[in-house]
Structures are given as structure tokens and as C-alpha cells.
Amino acid sequence: MAGRDLMRFKEFKKQGMAVRFGRFTQKENKQIRKNVEEFLALTGIDSAEKLLFTSRYPNDKDTIHRLKTEHHFYLHLGFMGIPRPWRLIYYRARKIFDPNNYKGRYTxxxxxxxxxxxxxxxxxxxxxxxxxxxxxxxxxxxxxxxKSAINYGPWTEEETQKLMSAVKDVLRRKVTVENANSLSSLEQPDSELWIEREQLHQALPWTEIEARVGSRYWRQCKQKWNSVLTSKLTRGQQLFRGTNGLRTKITLIKRYSAEPWDVFYLPLFELCLSKLAGDVPRDYVQSKFYRLKVSFVPLWKRRTFSEIIDYLYEKTLPDLEEKLREEEGKQRSVDSSAARQQQQAFRLSDIFDSSDENDELMN
CATH class of the missing domain: 1.10.10 (Arc Repressor Mutant, subunit A)
Structure with a gap:
């Protein structure tokens, strides 16, 4: 596999194409479809499912494998205009053409x-x-x-406390592992333990946290933690309301419009909010973009991602910019948060010890 990629990457380098990772673009998805369709026409294999899920067709398996070898399937799929590792292209093709991915809701x-x-x-x-x-x-x-009884709607105080306790234990463990050579970090008070900003929301063991909370599944736990964390890091400032909210919506639309298929790989919370108010988790910003398209794009479920972006840019953005001009005309003041720099590390006590938990954490 490394040999296959080496040959491809050398060719891409000659063409001035950098190797890519992350989410596939619309153009790449179309190219994968085209490559598969051309290979089917070349070999006479009658479906993409047979080509990519050969084990489902034991009677045709030998013939399909022979055709894939004779016609250099790996080159045909991965060489044409997609500068990525071959295995990633193959996995993407399987996801696109697997009919089992499009079965609708579970009964x-x-x-x-x-x-x-x-x-x-x-x-x-x-x-x-x-x-x-x-x-x-x-x-x-x-x-x-x-797998277990799940609650929906507002979180109870007990659920929130279970979540906070579980996340705190996980973060303490992270700090302890990284500072294994320090003296008894497990026994240090929260006010003496520091954790980097990214560690507060990246690569957390959500299935473990889900088990600790008990009444919510992992995605709910992740969303709730991002909401709690944002409130903590911004000291309760309302980033997505008023003039700040208008600026954020405008920035999101412009960022997505500039690179509509690449922006997911970038740290959105830095790109879109660094000029507004410091530290927020990336997932939280993405959730705000979801709310943006639901609120402003009619029939958004029937539109492609690029169509949603086009609608927001052409129809919604001018209205938001006009509203912002009106609001700024009333205020004529500069938000002091714009000058704030992102804090790179926090004491655990800054995040978890609070004598004045506000009502927002219970929503």
C-alpha cells in the first residue's frame, strides 16, 4: 500500500498538488463517483456494490477479483485527481456506494x-x-x-453534576498521566493543576462519560459539556446574541463561503470567534452553524451543502449585515472582548469549582 501511494504522490507533486486529509470535498466525491462508474463500464461489473463489497456476492467473487487485478482497480480509483492516501479514498468510496447507509430511521x-x-x-x-x-x-x-433508558430535554441538576464529576475525573487523569514525574499530582488541589485549552474538549472518552452519567447517551453528554465549557471560558458572555451574535453569524457564513468544503478541518473556534471572544470549543461553533441553517434556510434538508451555503451567502448575509449596521449605529461602542486573547491554559478550579453556578448550566 505504501508503494502504491508513493508512486501516486510523486505524480501529484509533479502536478503541484498537495496531499490532503480530512473531510472530502464535493469535487472529490464527484471524482470518486466518476472513477467508479468508469471502472464499471470498463470491466462490465454491473454494480458499485459488487465492486466495493465483493464478499456479499460469493458466486461472483473470483471473477470480480480477477477483473480488479487485470484493470488495476487501485490505480483507477485513486489516481484520477484525488491527492489522498489510497486507503482513505477506498473507504470513502465504500461509504458513498454502500446501500446500507441509506435505510432511514430505525423501526x-x-x-x-x-x-x-x-x-x-x-x-x-x-x-x-x-x-x-x-x-x-x-x-x-x-x-x-x-442500550439504556435515555432522558431528553433539559438536564436535571443531578445529571449535570454527574457529567461535571465524570469530565473532571477524566481531565485530572489526563493531567496526572502527563505529569507522571511530578510529586503526587493526584493529591494536588484543583487550584494547582493546570490544563491546556484544547484538552478541555478534545479526545475525551465519551463512552466512559456516558456510562458515568447513566441517563444520557454520549452525544448528549458531549453537547452539554461543550455548552457548559463555553459558558465557563467566556465567563457567561452571550457570544451568539445581540451584536456579537450578528457578527458571529456573518463570520460563519463568510468562512464557509470562502472554503465551503474545507472549513470543517480548521479550528473553527479560532477562525470564527478569535475576534469576538476568546475560547469556545470547535463542536460548539459547529452546532451554532447547524442552528443557523435550520433558522434561515427553507427546506434545508432537501438541499446539498453547497446549496445551503449559497443561500446563506446570497439571501441571509445581506440582511444580517444590514441589521448589524443598524445595531452598531445605535451603540457606537467597541466590544472590549474583541481585544481579548485566547487563554491557553486554565486551572481546574477555574472550570469546576464555582460557588455561583448559573442557571444556564441546567438548561
Missing amino acids: KEEKEQLKKYQALHGNDWKKISELMSRSNLSVAMKFSEI
Whole structure:
């Protein structure tokens, strides 16, 4: 595999194309579809599913493997205009063409079936996906939602405290591991333990935290923590309301419009909010963009991502900019938060010890 990529990367370098990682662009997705369709026409294989999920067709397996070898499938799929590692292109193609990814909502019967199969096969999601004709990721994610009684709506004080306790223990463990040579960091008070900003929201073990909370699944825990953390880091400042909110919406639309398919890989909280108010988690900003398209784009579920961006840029942005001019005309004042620099490290006590927990944390 390394040899295949080396040859491809040398060719891309000659063409002045840098190797890419992260989310695939619309152009790359179209190129993958084109490459697969051309290979099907070349070989006579009658479906992308047979080409990419050959094990599902045992009677045709030998013929398909022979055709893929004879016609250099790996070159045809990965060489044409997509400067990425071949394996990533292959996985993306499988995701695009897997019919099991487009099955719609789970029925009540399917949910019960999923619980039954998980009890029989454990977390062998490949096996379970075959039994249910759903993708591996789909069955794994759905089981995390339905495996126990889950609450919805506002968080209770008890749930929030469980979440805070679980995240605090995880972060303490992170600090302890990184400072293994220091004297008894486990016994140090929170006011003496420092943690970097990124560690507060990146690579947290959400399944472990979900188990500690008990009544919420991991995605809810992650969203709630991002909300709590944002309130803590911004000292309760309302970043997404008033003139700050208008500036944020405008900045988000402009950033997405500038690089509509690459912006997901960039630290959005730095790109979009550094001029507004310091530190917020990336996922929190992405959730605000979701609310933006839901609020302003009619029939957004029927539109492609690029169509949503175009609508926001052409229809919504001018109205928001006009509103902002009106608000600034009334205020004629500069928000002091614009000059704030992002704080790079925090004491644990800054995040978790608070005698005046505000009502926002309970929402």
C-alpha cells in the first residue's frame, strides 16, 4: 500500500498538488463517483456494490477479483485527481456506494432486533451490520442510543453534576498521566493543576462519560459539556446574541463561503470567534452553524451543502449585515472582548469549582 501511494504522490507533486486529509470535498466525491462508474463500464461489473463489497456476492467473487487485478482497480480509483492516501479514498468510496447507509430511521422492531443481536454477538458490529443490512457505523451508533433508558430535554441538576464529576475525573487523569514525574499530582488541589485549552474538549472518552452519567447517551453528554465549557471560558458572555451574535453569524457564513468544503478541518473556534471572544470549543461553533441553517434556510434538508451555503451567502448575509449596521449605529461602542486573547491554559478550579453556578448550566 505504501508503494502504491508513493508512486501516486510523486505524480501529484509533479502536478503541484498537495496531499490532503480530512473531510472530502464535493469535487472529490464527484471524482470518486466518476472513477467508479468508469471502472464499471470498463470491466462490465454491473454494480458499485459488487465492486466495493465483493464478499456479499460469493458466486461472483473470483471473477470480480480477477477483473480488479487485470484493470488495476487501485490505480483507477485513486489516481484520477484525488491527492489522498489510497486507503482513505477506498473507504470513502465504500461509504458513498454502500446501500446500507441509506435505510432511514430505525423501526421499533429493528431496535429490539439490534438489542438481541448485540446480546448474542457483543460489539461485533460487522456481524450485526450483515444481519440487519445496515452499515457498521449505523448499528454501533444506534445501539449507543438505545442500550439504556435515555432522558431528553433539559438536564436535571443531578445529571449535570454527574457529567461535571465524570469530565473532571477524566481531565485530572489526563493531567496526572502527563505529569507522571511530578510529586503526587493526584493529591494536588484543583487550584494547582493546570490544563491546556484544547484538552478541555478534545479526545475525551465519551463512552466512559456516558456510562458515568447513566441517563444520557454520549452525544448528549458531549453537547452539554461543550455548552457548559463555553459558558465557563467566556465567563457567561452571550457570544451568539445581540451584536456579537450578528457578527458571529456573518463570520460563519463568510468562512464557509470562502472554503465551503474545507472549513470543517480548521479550528473553527479560532477562525470564527478569535475576534469576538476568546475560547469556545470547535463542536460548539459547529452546532451554532447547524442552528443557523435550520433558522434561515427553507427546506434545508432537501438541499446539498453547497446549496445551503449559497443561500446563506446570497439571501441571509445581506440582511444580517444590514441589521448589524443598524445595531452598531445605535451603540457606537467597541466590544472590549474583541481585544481579548485566547487563554491557553486554565486551572481546574477555574472550570469546576464555582460557588455561583448559573442557571444556564441546567438548561
